[in-house]
Amino acid sequence: MAVICRAVDLYKTYWRGKVAVQALDGVSLEIVKNDYIAVMGPSGSGKSTLMHILGCLDAPTKGEYYLDDQLVSQMSDDSLAKIRNRYIGFVFQNFSLLPRLNALDNISLPLIYAGVGRKERLEKSKAILEKVGLADRMNHRPNELSGGECQRVAVGRALVTDPKIIFADEPTGNLDSKTGMEIMTMFDQLVNEGHTIVIVTHDLTVGKRAKKMIKIMDGKVAI
Amino acid sequence: MIKPAEIITLSFQTFRSHRMRSFLTMLGIIIGVSTVIAILSLIDGLNRSVASQINSLGSNTITVAKFTYGMGRADFEQLQRRKDLTMEDAEALKKLKSVRLVAPTLANNHITWLYYRQNKVNDVEVIGCTPEFFEVNNYSIVSGRPISADDVSRRRMVCVVGDYIVENLFPNESPIGKELKIRGRSLKIIGILDKKGSFFGQSLDNNIDVPITAIRKLFPRPQGFGRLFNSLTIGVLPKDPKKTDITMDDIRELLRRRRGLTLDQPDDFGLNTSEMLMTLFQNLTRVGFIAIVGIAGMSLIVGGIGIMNIMLVSVAERTREIGIRKAVGASNQNILLQFLIESVVLALIGGIIGIAIGILLAFLISAISPLKAGVALWMIMLGFGFSAAVGIFFGIYPARKASTLNPIEALRYE
Numbered sequence: 001m002a003v004i005c006r007a008v009d010l011y012k013t014y015w016r017g018k019v020a021v022q023a024l025d026g027v028s029l030e031i032v033k034n035d036y037i038a039v040m041g042p043s044g045s046g047k048s049t050l051m052h053i054l055g056c057l058d059a060p061t062k063g064e065y066y067l068d069d070q071l072v073s074q075m076s077d078d079s080l081a082k083i084r085n086r087y088i089g090f091v092f093q094n095f096s097l098l099p100r101l102n103a104l105d106n107i108s109l110p111l112i113y114a115g116v117g118r119k120e121r122l123e124k125s126k127a128i129l130e131k132v133g134l135a136d137r138m139n140h141r142p143n144e145l146s147g148g149e150c151q152r153v154a155v156g157r158a159l160v161t162d163p164k165i166i167f168a169d170e171p172t173g174n175l176d177s178k179t180g181m182e183i184m185t186m187f188d189q190l191v192n193e194g195h196t197i198v199i200v201t202h203d204l205t206v207g208k209r210a211k212k213m214i215k216i217m218d219g220k221v222a223i
Numbered sequence: 224m225i226k227p228a229e230i231i232t233l234s235f236q237t238f239r240s241h242r243m244r245s246f247l248t249m250l251g252i253i254i255g256v257s258t259v260i261a262i263l264s265l266i267d268g269l270n271r272s273v274a275s276q277i278n279s280l281g282s283n284t285i286t287v288a289k290f291t292y293g294m295g296r297a298d299f300e301q302l303q304r305r306k307d308l309t310m311e312d313a314e315a316l317k318k319l320k321s322v323r324l325v326a327p328t329l330a331n332n333h334i335t336w337l338y339y340r341q342n343k344v345n346d347v348e349v350i351g352c353t354p355e356f357f358e359v360n361n362y363s364i365v366s367g368r369p370i371s372a373d374d375v376s377r378r379r380m381v382c383v384v385g386d387y388i389v390e391n392l393f394p395n396e397s398p399i400g401k402e403l404k405i406r407g408r409s410l411k412i413i414g415i416l417d418k419k420g421s422f423f424g425q426s427l428d429n430n431i432d433v434p435i436t437a438i439r440k441l442f443p444r445p446q447g448f449g450r451l452f453n454s455l456t457i458g459v460l461p462k463d464p465k466k467t468d469i470t471m472d473d474i475r476e477l478l479r480r481r482r483g484l485t486l487d488q489p490d491d492f493g494l495n496t497s498e499m500l501m502t503l504f505q506n507l508t509r510v511g512f513i514a515i516v517g518i519a520g521m522s523l524i525v526g527g528i529g530i531m532n533i534m535l536v537s538v539a540e541r542t543r544e545i546g547i548r549k550a551v552g553a554s555n556q557n558i559l560l561q562f563l564i565e566s567v568v569l570a571l572i573g574g575i576i577g578i579a580i581g582i583l584l585a586f587l588i589s590a591i592s593p594l595k596a597g598v599a600l601w602m603i604m605l606g607f608g609f610s611a612a613v614g615i616f617f618g619i620y621p622a623r624k625a626s627t628l629n630p631i632e633a634l635r636y637e
């Protein structure tokens with residue numbers, strides 16, 4: 001199987017004043033195409049930091065990280081922005097939609113930065129909106145949508161660029177269990193269609209839906 | 224790459240959701256630009272109307288006088304010792320090759336009240352002149368005849384009167400042939416001048432023109448301080464209007480020779496042109512102009528600081544938005560451009576409103592006052608350029624701040 005992410009001995013050190021916090025302490029892992037992985041661990045374990053580095057939002061202090069065979073751990077901010085735009089989709093716990101944009105415009109946001117023309121942008125975003133079952137909510141703003149609907153818009157936004165990998169950070173954390181499960185069902189379906197998904201969570205019922213589980217403890221991968 | 228048009232659309236979205244705040248932000252720019260535009264167009268209109276007034280005086284006329292326009296702080300003692308210009312000087316000027324017409328006058332003789340039967344008129348100037356006076360000073364005769372060479376040589380007590388006098392003293396009858404009484408002596412009216420309007424609020428139609436040889440019968444040679452104004456004022460029309468400079472050089476050379484000035488002595492007479500008068504006036508308005516531009520510049524700076532302030536608030540408020548945009552692939556440059564364009568668009572909208580209000584203000588002032596407004600394209604461009612510059616200058620810092628935000632911290636921001 002094609003390897004999408006390859007992390008080799010990642011370290012990340014934060015400085016809280018004069019105290020060094022070792023968020024990642026030598027993490028190595030591989031994610032291959034069509035993987036469905038849950039990254040689990042208690043809060044403060046470093047799972048969010050790992051996701052940020054794997055998602056190219058942050059760079060490791062030490063170690064190498066390859067995405068699609070490109071060494072991204074040394075890249076500049078703007079190159080990382082391009083990588084995020086082309087290869088990665090994010091779903092966040094708090095949906096992270098732009099409040100002033102309607103569902104359609106929120107979904108098409110990554111396409112603006114990809115330089116896709118208006119017409120093509122609209123077509124793609126409408127298709128995605130239909131896929132996540134919100135075709136009738138096209139012109140609604142986030143504050144006019146339910147939590148589940150917001151998260152579905154967020155999933156749509158992550159899908160619209162057809163990324164190599166989707167990272168979801170506690171995607172059900174702000175939802176009731178029923179809607180949470182609906183979102184999980186959606187992820188299951190996406191994996192069946194061939195997508196690669198990494199879910200960061202501390203909720204075991206969510207973690208169990210994934211095919212693989214990676215446990216993080218004190219900045220290390222715990223077997 | 225994201226297209227600038229998309230970012231502009233984006234910034235309009237922001238303004239629409241913060242109408243009041245956007246307007247208040249623009250207020251400084253609006254006030255600054257509208258003041259500049261209004262003042263500039265009024266000054267420009269003033270300059271234009273003065274230029275046309277000065278041209279009505281006779282645009283190519285060189286006025287030879289004892290003094291120069293706008294002499295500034297000259298030594299009064301020395302001025303008093305200056306030689307008067309005489310009829311002999313005028314005769315000598317006539318012989319110059321580059322000179323077409325010479326019109327010596329004796330002016331500065333005023334009458335406070337002039338009566339004709341029950342009518343009266345205030346502030347009349349009596350000018351002693353020769354036949355050339357009318358052409359050199361752009362006067363045309365509407366009825367009767369001008370002063371003739373014969374009138375001058377025979378010292379006839381005749382006169383040509385301006386429109387203002389005709390209007391006030393002879394509202395219902397022709398003044399030709401009527402007699403005016405000035406200082407106990409009779410003056411027969413032989414001609415009427417066409418209306419010429421006013422110059423700096425001073426009527427150009429309140430004159431009574433008499434033969435230069437006859438004026439001393441009415442006004443004796445002034446004594447004391449008035450001696451300063453005893454000199455002739457000689458209007459000279461050059462042969463070639465394009466070569467006024469050459470004519471002026473010839474006149475200067477001739478007069479210096481006649482007055483026996485040595486090389487190291489300055490001129491002790493004045494050569495004035497309407498161009499100099501214009502320059503004098505423009506120098507006067509320039510001072511006001513610079514002051515106004517300075518004040519307006521300050522209000523633009525204040526406006527710019529307002530924009531910077533609001534943009535900083537906006538960046539702080541939209542930290543999460545910046546994080547989200549970065550997460551989905553916006554580069555630092557995308558974010559920088561977004562905020563920079565937002566502040567420029569804000570400043571430009573302010574500028575456009577300011578230009579509109581400024582023009583409106585200028586026309587309003589010109590409608591209720593004698594000032595005339597003249598709006599030129601360069602003023603609008605200036606207003607535009609200024610506001611764009613303010614938008615860029617004061618927008619760059621907040622935009623940079625936004626663009627360098629760390630995406631993770633921005634995403635966490637509540």
